[in-house]
Amino acid sequence: MSMTSCCVMGVACVRDVDVVIAGGGPAGCAVAAALAELGLSVLLVDAGVDRHKQLSGELLHPTGVRDLRSLGFGDVVDAWTSQPVRGFAVLFSAPERTVVLPYGHGATGVSLEHATLTVPLLEAVARRPGVTLQAHSRVTAVEQNDAHGVRLRFSHDGVEHTVRARLLVAADGRASPVRRMVGIAERFTRISTMLGVTVDSACLPHPDHGHQFVGGSVYALAYAIQPGVARVMVDLPLGSTAATLKAQPELLRTLPPALRSEILQSLKGPLAPRMASNDDRLAETVRRGSAVLVGDAASCCHPLTGSGMASCFHDARALQEAMRRHPEDLPRALERYARERRPAQRTRVALASALYDACAGQDEGMRALRLGLLHYWEHSPRGASASMALLASEESRMRVMAREYLCVVGHGLVAMRSSRRQEGRLRATVPLLRSVGPPLRDAVASTVEQVGSWWHRRVRRPVYTLARSGWVSPRRAFASN
Ligand SMILES: Cc1cc2nc3c(=O)[nH]c(=O)nc-3n(C[C@H](O)[C@H](O)[C@H](O)COP(=O)(O)OP(=O)(O)OC[C@H]3O[C@@H](n4cnc5c(N)ncnc54)[C@H](O)[C@@H]3O)c2cc1C
Structure with missing residues (x-):
């Protein structure tokens, strides 16, 4: 045409x-x-x-x-003035520790405005x-x-x-x-509100990495977008505005002091922060x-x-x-x-949802899950690279995601054993174990869907096609299946 x-x-x-x-x-x-x-x-x-006003994709x-x-x-890629991204640096607030997760095989991503x-x-x-x-x-x-x-x-x-x-x-x-x-x-759920500002990239401790600040009173993500300039995105409760953060600067208290003061400084500047809803x-x-x-x-x-x-x-x-x-x-x-x-998308959406709960959740179960993530990544190099493969969309199988989730929960239980607070341990165990439900359900649903799709393509449709061409009567064909 x-x-x-x-x-x-x-x-x-x-x-x-x-x-x-x-x-x-x-x-x-x-x-x-x-x-x-x-x-x-x-x-x-x-x-x-x-697109100059949008808070949207910048890290690839x-x-x-x-x-x-x-x-x-x-x-186009070669002409971009982009910054290299070699992986994520995950900065936990309690205990205060950092894990660096590089991309597999020394691969490099990019970030730019x-x-x-x-x-x-x-x-x-x-x-x-x-x-x-x-x-x-x-x-x-x-x-x-x-x-x-x-x-x-x-x-x-x-x-x-x-x-x-x-x-x-x-x-x-x-x-x-x-x-x-x-x-x-x-299916639509509005999760939270994202506020984005630019700051001096010198306040990010791991150059060439995406920074994830997890476990504090707010979750935040940061990466350089041009020499000397970094984007910081702060995840706030739904409906928040820049005024929310100006009125409650203590929300940023668990971020590194230099980054915190850069964000607050930027809010006072002439450029309005960019806002987006997270859905x-x-x-x-x-x-x-x-x-x-x-x-x-x-x-x-x-x-x-x-x-x-x-x-x-x-x-x-x-x-x-x-x-x-x-x-x-x-x-x-x-x-x-x-x-x-479809399978890869289901995994991507389920992963983001599980990870968001783990990074931003404030209840005992999610605190225990964060301990599990930290313990898993610090004690299992295989686990760290499997997690990074999922994060970087190199791995998209739901059963791998469910398996990794179970590993994190297992490490969470081990990490809690060394905690001195017996009462807190008991309070965390039940929600931690209960959090396994959604990823496992997703894995089962995804497997059932794939088996159904295989059955339709390999068995049902060929038989139906044969039946239509007169080789087999449709009723007999499907009765025998
Ligand atoms: C806060 C935030 C941060 C993000 N950070 C990242 C990140 O770091 N890395 C990453 O990979 N992703 C990130 N994303 C996601 C990423 O931005 C999106 O996945 C990506 O932009 C989707 O691209 P798209 O082309 O599908 O849609 P869009 O980028 O939304 O483009 C849609 C286009 O459709 C046009 N349009 C709308 N209606 C009509 C119409 N009726 N007729 C014709 N045209 C129309 C619009 O003008 C627009 O150009 C982020 C998203 C958010 C909200």
Whole structure:
């Protein structure tokens, strides 16, 4: 399908393309590059949110860097003025200890200011053959969406345009209006409010590392974004504002003194802090008719694992591979994409949720879990690298996550044995053991889902296909299974 355009001022036009992508963020850019590489014509419609004001993805794991390069963005990555990230430094507040978790195989990620990272991606993809960027435009309605294709409207400068496409990709971020337009529900929990400021990077004790400050009255994440400048994100209760932190500076009391005073100084400065809400979202499905969800539109979680953008680029590669394998069969391609990405996404969202509870939770059970994390990482080099592989999206199997969680709980019990406070030990053991429930449930649910998907693909569908072709009667076929 090739693109034809006929724009008359104020009059809606009809154009035909292979793919319309709603959203030119990390996910939309990566998918545009991936699908254009297959020779498809792509119309990338982007509303043009001001990325200089957003508190959003800035730390990119090595997997994300690798995927971007494989999608042909190597020149953009090389031109970024980014800071190297060699892993995480986790700073525990009680007991006051630090564990450094390097990426596996000496790999290096990057961190840089959000707009500096994303704007060049959009500029680069707009120059790709096969990609047309429709900037400052917003998808406003999906009028038709079935197995044959989609028809949708987008507005630009007050003019409504109509486009027909074989495939619609919703890459319009976590609030995803397009997901709602195509009628896909989601599981949504608002977790907390993030406040972000910039500080002098000299106050971060481990250069070239993402810093996680855990176990204090607030959780915080920090990393350098340019020479001498670091971003600090402070996780505050839902609905908080900068005024909350100004009024209660004691919330920062467990952070290193130099960092604390930098944050408070920054709050007094002329630049307003950037704010964002931290959400857990999981769409109930990632495909409907000829529409598919990618990036945050499909799922997002608390940013403490810094995995959002790596996951966007992974989605782009998974969709490209699915379309490459089934070029003539879109439903089959989308089914494959959904199947490929779902287990890893479930693990990512469950990991972020479990880790957030462990890092920020204030009850006895979560304190014991933090002791377990510290003990595990300090006593088991294998455990430290397994945890880091999960954090960095190198490992995405739910059963591995559940196994690691059990190890941490085991180490928590061992660490508590050496605690002198018998009463506190007893109070912590029950919630610590109870916290194992959700990760184990997730692991079982994920396994059941994968077995069901395998059964459908390998047994049910082939038998049904045979039955339809007259080889076996459908009733007999399914009766014998
Ligand atoms: C506080 C915070 C910190 C984070 N830190 C990290 C981190 O360090 N590392 C990391 O990897 N991830 C991080 N993330 C997550 C990361 O920012 C996201 O995963 C990533 O930005 C998602 O990209 P996306 O393209 O799916 O969506 P977005 O980046 O939200 O882009 C969506 C695009 O869609 C456009 N759009 C919206 N509606 C329409 C419409 N109707 N029509 C057309 N276009 C539309 C918007 O203009 C925008 O350009 C963080 C998130 C938060 C909230």
